[in-house]
Amino acid sequence: DPFFGILTVQKDSKLNNIKELGGSRIAFPAPNAFAASLLIRATLAKNGVSFEPVYVKTHSNVYRSVIRGDVSAGGGIQATLMAESPELKAELRTLMETKRYTSHPFSANARVSEQVRKSVQSALLGMDQTIEGSELLKGAQLAKIMAVSYKTNYQPLEGLRLEKFVVRSAD
Incomplete structure (x- = not known):
């Protein structure tokens, strides 16, 4: 299944475009969560959106932070949002989805026969x-x-320059 990040806001939020998030506080589960944080932060940066990241440890905490109004938006993935209760999901809407990528590569060192x-x-x-x-x-x-192949499935990630968003002391 393709892997992608989602940026959620309160269901009645007046935000309709990610550019309107400039200067906002945005919740993420962790700095180095691939789709829920890295892809979203790279997409926001590519679109010139500056923001204050707030790391709240879990996807559930992200969604609850958005609903409480602690942050303007929150990063997650579709699977974790769908795992939430119908009542919680009814309080949120998706403002943006990142591009889709192949998830969870399994690779071998070249020294392995x-x-x-x-x-x-x-x-x-x-x-x-x-x-x-x-x-x-x-x-x-x-x-x-x-x-999968590196060239087709993973090389496109190089253009995002995700290394700029990795937090080395995290996790």
């Missing part, structure tokens, strides 16, 4: 074919593992 890499890849790609494998994937919040 091709035979071992192919064996591990085959096992991972077949996990959804068994009940036990499907349960393991479900536990990791993954539906299926698929083969």
Whole structure:
């Protein structure tokens, strides 16, 4: 499944465009959360939106901070918002979605033999074919593992320059 960040606001917020967030306080679960923080902060920066980040530890805390009015907006992902109660979801709306990217890469060091890499890849790609494998994937919040390529699936991330937004002392 593609991975993307969402920026939520109160359902009755007058905000209709991310540019209107200039100077606002925006909640994020953590500085280095890929979609819920890094992608959103990079998108805001690309659009010239300055803001004060507030890190509140969890996605649930982000959504509650928005509802309480502690912040103007909050970063999350669709899956965590959908896991919230219907009452909470009814208090929020999505102001923006980031571009979609392939999530959770599994890679091997070049020193690992091709035979071992192919064996591990085959096992991972077949996990959804068994009940036990499907349960393991479900536990990791993954539906299926698929083969991807760096050039197609991850190289586009280089243009976002996410390294500018990573907080080295975090997590």
